[in-house]
């Protein structure tokens with residue numbers, strides 16, 4: 063459904079993606095794991111073409127997104143919702159303004175209808191009566207929920223989650239995991255998640271892919287990941303300082 067083929071990307075003389083390939087199937091939740099700084103966010107940014115690779119392709123329905131013209135790119139991006147690391151809400155806007163942002167910018171839906179959609183999306187992520195609050199009045203978990211409500215405002219086919227549980231306490235993290243599972247079940251959304259939280263990865267994922275030294279070195283179900291004898295994967299999932307992955 064979505065095919066990342068041999069992506070290469072360097073910043074200066076630092077190569078971040080070094081032939082990364084990965085296929086994402088319709089309807090699945092696929093989680094990309096890997097250490098901080100390995101290039102997980104960079105990979106997500108390529109998927110919605112916020113970044114261009116030095117070489118490589120991303121195919122959707124057989125078409126390379128890096129060859130899309132402006133109009134095709136806009137249509138492509140509208141198929142995605144993105145929950146950014148730290149939620150990335152606009153502090154000067156109220157919660158409902160944040161959630162309705164894309165609808166206001168990209169559709170002709172009248173304002174009262176946008177308000178209704180915002181309230182409905184907020185309800186879907188478990189928030190009621192928060193429309194008129196400012197992001198600064200919300201807890202970290204609530205901000206993530208608002209970010210998720212905004213990500214689904216345009217009824218996307220795909221959601222990209224960048225570290226959805228990072229920085230949350232374990233209970234709040236689990237509530238966010240449950241929401242990610244719910245998005246898949248109730249909205250039939252294809253999800254691509256990036257995390258280094260293995261508790262979350264095991265719980266939400268149909269498949270887990272590990273990014274290491276610029277490539278996807280392993281893809282499998284949570285059971286397959288746990289059972290693999292790949293020493294790099296084992297070191298990461300067990301969180302050990304000792305092993306083939308250098309600590310520094």
Ligand SMILES: Nc1ncnc2c1ncn2[C@@H]1O[C@H](COP(=O)(O)OP(=O)(O)O)[C@@H](O)[C@H]1O
Pocket residue numbers: 073078096097098099100101102103104105
């Ligand atoms: N816009 C950029 N300009 C220069 N370097 C970048 C840029 N974006 C990311 N990088 C570098 O790419 C590497 C991977 O970053 P990132 O994808 O954010 O890692 P993570 O796996 O933690 O999400 C890091 O070394 C980072 O400094």
Ligand SMILES: [Mg+2]
Pocket residue numbers: 102103104147224225
């Ligand atoms: Mg990141």
